[in-house]
Amino acid sequence: MASSRGVRHDSMRARNLAVVLGEIRAAGPLTRAALAELTGLTKTTVSKLVSDLLDAGVVVENGAVRDGERGRPGVAVSVSGHRIATLGLEINVDYLAACVVDLTRTVRVRRVRPADNRGSRPEAILADLRELAGQAVADAERAGLRITGAALAVPGPVQDGLLRNAPHLGWRDIGVAAQLGLHDLACEVDNEANLAALGELWFGSGETDFLYVSGEIGIGAGLVVDGSLFRGTYGLAGELGHVVVVPDGPACRCGGRGCLEVYAGQDALLGAVVPMRGRVAAMPGAAAALPAASASIDGLVSLLEAGDRAALAAAGQAGEALGLALTSAVHLLDPGTIVLGGVFARLFPWLERPVSDVLSARLRQMRRTPPRVAMSAIGADAAVLGAAGLAMQRVIADPAGVLAL
Amino acid sequence: MASSRGVRHDSMRARNLAVVLGEIRAAGPLTRAALAELTGLTKTTVSKLVSDLLDAGVVVENGAVRDGERGRPGVAVSVSGHRIATLGLEINVDYLAACVVDLTRTVRVRRVRPADNRGSRPEAILADLRELAGQAVADAERAGLRITGAALAVPGPVQDGLLRNAPHLGWRDIGVAAQLGLHDLACEVDNEANLAALGELWFGSGETDFLYVSGEIGIGAGLVVDGSLFRGTYGLAGELGHVVVVPDGPACRCGGRGCLEVYAGQDALLGAVVPMRGRVAAMPGAAAALPAASASIDGLVSLLEAGDRAALAAAGQAGEALGLALTSAVHLLDPGTIVLGGVFARLFPWLERPVSDVLSARLRQMRRTPPRVAMSAIGADAAVLGAAGLAMQRVIADPAGVLAL
């Protein structure tokens, strides 16, 4: 019940610009007449609004379209990738990443810098990221793009712009955006699961209702309902990794016992490949001794492809645990589909069956059909891309801000 | 991403009326000057809007107020309870209820009719309810009120206005609102947990962020974030009763195993008091043989007050199970506080400790402080009252609709 402000003439226009632009972006190239139909505004008004958007270079005319019917053909307009773009950033345990995306959802610049950020000092990492961001922006500007917003994905829960706790970086309560200091560029911060969910929304299969499950070092999830992210009261919703799977199971680094992460987290999965280390890695603090994540997941995939029984058993167990946690999640969150991302996308062939089986067995009576379990359509870039997508969402929600500049 | 309509002059005014009325309702009596400040509109505009609201009898002037400062005193306006009211309805296993609530949140009419609705035919029950509703409306009209909306609470999940499955009534896929047929009165339908949550929002402690846990025959929950209800993709969110507590626990009537309901549902709680029946009652279909719920819960409370060991153990176990399910719920939904309602409110003294203990033990590392666990401020009426509140929410969100009549 945020104290809502009244609507004035300028906000009415701003809103209508957003409605028109949103419709153009969502429903592909559209003629002015079609836009008038969709938005309920008159042709006159739509014409004026579109004209403003054209002047700003936010949309372009695509030439005449005939629908095969008779009558004067309309001129389709669609979003333009030539001017407006946004910056996505990501800090993760073993790399920094930046990307620039334009309004047509085309990735224009992509820069990744491997790094070992475990237990590092925030200042150093953020300086590196600032440099990387600067390079990406420079690349984009050389291509004639104007960066109008930015967002940053971090591996941990974010509340009021503060990174609360990133266990694998060893950071606590860091005001990341402020310390990053991108001069005159507003930069939102959110956790990687939420932003990866937005990545799936913007660059994935096109669905607008799903629970994105992010299997990284930790396990998170981002719920998208009708195209917008559900964040909960403090922005901490979606912590799937610590849903209780076995009430008296092994201790988890979160202080609980038998959390999903204990059974399906990266340490648990790799424990099957490197059993001795796996046991040690389950203890807090020892994680830094593990080999680089991607390499080890590659190893696990090889073993699975080769039919290694221990590896298959580990994947099966992880899948079952994931199915149990998702059962609770479905009851509580009521997602459309379930999208497995990150490491879980790579392991999808071995996870799908156990996850689906548990879900359909346990949800049979309550729902006509349990949610479909799908593999993420985008790869490891999900979070950076989603960050750029979030910034782009702001542009589309308020094109007036961009027009003014 | 519902295809959003453009803003026209009339919708701008409608929105501003809603903003002003919402502010008056939320922030108590306010002068026009204060409203202008809060909404960002000019004094002139606020004056005109308030004048319309006065004409419609939606608000009243309370006389001059001096803030102790000098200058002309303002005239405070506040919502009026004299004209606009809404109807709340409820179908439950052992009663039908109706209430009429005015804009000041005063309950003006209250009617409850005991009934045994287990395994009954919808037509008969709905005819009874229609009669009860008619009586309540007549009472209200005698008091000079105009009923501008209605809502109905039912004991089961609702999707697209269809009551999907009410196990204790034995109903499946019933178009309740349509069959009820309240001539020219729009009637929304939702499940009792969601509406009880709205009841807590409107008539409870005044908090705007909480998870209301509804302990009735089944266990449900309604999440309120910033004053509005989270419903999920299909309107089925908040099914706390079937969150997995013990993966290989006893079978639940939902088809799963070890759901919360198995450990903390009414049958489980009463099983401690009437052990033989309790065992039988856990089987599906046998529920109808149980004694009326309230009587038995009264019995359980007496035993607990008397210090009966078996009863205390049962409550302790239920509390622990509830704590485990809520741990998962907190991770996924990120609620503000947790409000225990229905039967759990009556058992609060015996549940608070185990629930809080489990929550704080398991959430310690992840959150500064675990959510506070509170007792619902309103009693068994929560759902009916919430239904009336939901209908009232519609009035406040669109006062223009009421003005027109």
Add this chain to the structure above:
DNA sequence: GGATTATGTGCAGATTGTGGACTTAATCCT
């Protein structure tokens, strides 16, 4: 009792959307 301060309203003006007439550009029909 006059100066000061703040509320609420009246009036001219600005902004924005509307509705119908008009222009434009295509297809259909003869």
Add this chain to the structure above:
DNA sequence: AGGATTAAGTCCACAATCTGCACATAATCC
């Protein structure tokens, strides 16, 4: 080929709504 028909996009007078300022009003302060 030419006129009829159809639909898109634009022009213009008009209407709805909010703004900004001036002004009347009603208190307190000195």
